[in-house]
Amino acid sequence: MESKVYVIGVGLTRIARLYDKGLTDLFAEASLKALEDAGWPEVDAVVVGSMLPSIHNEQSSLASLLAQSLPYTRGKMAVGVEDADNSGLAAVIKGYSLIASGLAKTVLVAGVEKMTEYPSAMAIRALSQACNAQHELFHGATLISLQALLMRLYMNTYGIDRDTMSAWPVLMHSNASENPYAQLRFKVTKEQVASSMMVSDPIRLLDSSPIGDGAAAIVLAASDAAGSRNNAVEIAAVAQASDTVGIAYREDPLRLLAAEKAARTAYEKAGIKARDLDVVELHDTTTILGLLGLEALGLSPRGKAAVMVDEGEFSSKSKPSVNLSGGLKARGHPAGATGVYQAAEIALQLRGDYPGRRAPDPEMGLALGLGGLGSTASIIVMRR
Amino acid sequence: MVRLSISRHWREKGAYYRLEGIECLDCGKRSYPPAPVCPHCGSRNVRRVKLPRTGRLLSYTITYSIPEGFREYAPVMLGLIELDDGTRLVSQLTDTKPEELRENMRVEAVLRRVQVDGEYGLIHYALKFRPHRPGGRKE
Ligand SMILES: [Zn+2]
Numbered sequence: 449m450e451s452k453v454y455v456i457g458v459g460l461t462r463i464a465r466l467y468d469k470g471l472t473d474l475f476a477e478a479s480l481k482a483l484e485d486a487g488w489p490e491v492d493a494v495v496v497g498s499m500l501p502s503i504h505n506e507q508s509s510l511a512s513l514l515a516q517s518l519p520y521t522r523g524k525m526a527v528g529v530e531d532a533d534n535s536g537l538a539a540v541i542k543g544y545s546l547i548a549s550g551l552a553k554t555v556l557v558a559g560v561e562k563m564t565e566y567p568s569a570m571a572i573r574a575l576s577q578a579c580n581a582q583h584e585l586f587h588g589a590t591l592i593s594l595q596a597l598l599m600r601l602y603m604n605t606y607g608i609d610r611d612t613m614s615a616w617p618v619l620m621h622s623n624a625s626e627n628p629y630a631q632l633r634f635k636v637t638k639e640q641v642a643s644s645m646m647v648s649d650p651i652r653l654l655d656s657s658p659i660g661d662g663a664a665a666i667v668l669a670a671s672d673a674a675g676s677r678n679n680a681v682e683i684a685a686v687a688q689a690s691d692t693v694g695i696a697y698r699e700d701p702l703r704l705l706a707a708e709k710a711a712r713t714a715y716e717k718a719g720i721k722a723r724d725l726d727v728v729e730l731h732d733t734t735t736i737l738g739l740l741g742l743e744a745l746g747l748s749p750r751g752k753a754a755v756m757v758d759e760g761e762f763s764s765k766s767k768p769s770v771n772l773s774g775g776l777k778a779r780g781h782p783a784g785a786t787g788v789y790q791a792a793e794i795a796l797q798l799r800g801d802y803p804g805r806r807a808p809d810p811e812m813g814l815a816l817g818l819g820g821l822g823s824t825a826s827i828i829v830m831r832r
Numbered sequence: 833m834v835r836l837s838i839s840r841h842w843r844e845k846g847a848y849y850r851l852e853g854i855e856c857l858d859c860g861k862r863s864y865p866p867a868p869v870c871p872h873c874g875s876r877n878v879r880r881v882k883l884p885r886t887g888r889l890l891s892y893t894i895t896y897s898i899p900e901g902f903r904e905y906a907p908v909m910l911g912l913i914e915l916d917d918g919t920r921l922v923s924q925l926t927d928t929k930p931e932e933l934r935e936n937m938r939v940e941a942v943l944r945r946v947q948v949d950g951e952y953g954l955i956h957y958a959l960k961f962r963p964h965r966p967g968g969r970k971e
Binding site for chain 2: 568569570572573576582583584585586587588589590592593594596597598600601604645646647648649650651692694695696697699701
């Protein structure tokens with residue numbers, strides 16, 4: 449019998465270009481906030497999700513290094529998780545697994561990333577390591593330009609125009625404008641999206657997530673260790689799945705099979721349907737991945753997500769509300785930290801103390817993290 | 833941060849220079865690059881084949897946000913290409929202009945310089961794709 453697992457504390461840093469803060473500073477800030485929020489429990493393990501420290505900071509052994517910046521962790525389990533820009537949620541699921549299997553009672557899970565140590569061209573190339581190095585990146589492709597291939601294919605296949613696609617970034621920026629932790633806290637119009645700088649045709653600057661630094665942390669605990677904490681949120685299900693690293697090998701490049709598979713598994717395990725979800729955070733590196741994510745989760749029929757967003761679905765008044773944080777697009781995407789932000793945001797929504805736009809009295813929440821263009825997918829479902 | 837290795841590139845020579853893929857002797861489907869099992873059905877019963885050097889452009893993009901190491905090709909034109917036998921791959925587009933690109937346009941493989949590692953002086957070549965020129969100059 450698996451032990452039930454609860455989120456008993458969360459801590460976030462604001463995402464920004466934080467030149468004066470290193471990995472340890474960011475990690476400690478988020479982790480100490482989360483431990484304080486959890487009432488300073490003793491932790492059995494520290495799990496750290498991160499993608500780029502071996503490139504940007506020349507640092508492996510990251511979890512041990514960072515754990516030493518916290519009190520009372522010397523001698524405890526400290527383990528790192530790298531799953532491209534899905535590292536954060538993969539780390540949360542690693543922490544969940546340690547508790548569910550009985551190997552630990554209380555686990556601190558943190559995601560941390562420094563994206564701004566070098567010029568953007570290097571950050572783009574490093575982040576693009578989520579894609580196929582030998583047969584995509586070798587040819588000059590990037591995480592963004594590969595999504596541009598999908599966006600053009602999507603718009604042609606389903607007959608969607610630029611104006612309709614722009615509804616996604618408009619909604620994301622509107623949500624982020626009220627999120628104190630977001631990197632881009634301003635609203636934009638469709639006209640601004642359509643006239644923003646072309647990054648990789650048809651992806652424009654305002655379709656694309658920004659480059660920023662950040663850290664997020666959550667404290668997970670088994671039922672007995674969670675005790676009587678009245679704001680504990682239950683993790684109802686977790687699931688992970690994979691797909692090809694390389695869009696050319698997919699029978700239908702417009703389907704995120706890993707996300708579809710993980711969603712089916714998670715819904716079944718939690719005993720719910722997509723329509724039961726009240727609040728969702730999903731992985732929109734650019735507009736197209738956000739839309740394909742909605743379709744993979746079963747929240748929209750295939751080819752209809754852009755139109756549904758344009759018609760006002762998925763807002764703070766909808767069921768479900770999607771990316772009330774502003775998503776990767778506007779909350780920001782500090783790569784391996786992002787999934788921990790998502791998990792923390794869902795927990796805060798269900799607790800009712802999310803500091804930004806709130807879903808109306810939510811009971812069931814879900815976070816979807818993707819690696820690259822969906823070569824890995826992690827899902828966590830939480831229940832109030 | 834550009835660190836091109838000789839061996840990493842050399843062992844891909846079949847895929848990079850000759851457009852070698854695999855054909856599955858069980859399900860009949862082809863795929864690129866060569867792999868130990870058929871990605872469509874999981875069969876180990878595969879053989880190396882040379883793929884057709886012409887196909888069509890399923891999708892394309894013109895990238896202005898250039899990754900380190902590709903500045904000289906800016907803007908980078910990239911295509912999702914379906915070869916005449918149905919095999920798909922992602923490759924750079926060359927010998928054309930952004931405004932000439934169209935969905936479904938015919939393209940053909942051509943050997944071109946892909947990356948130069950300034951630090952070590954390595955120059956890497958591979959196949960790119962250009963607009964198909966029926967009866968045109970052969971390379
Ligand atoms: Zn086969």
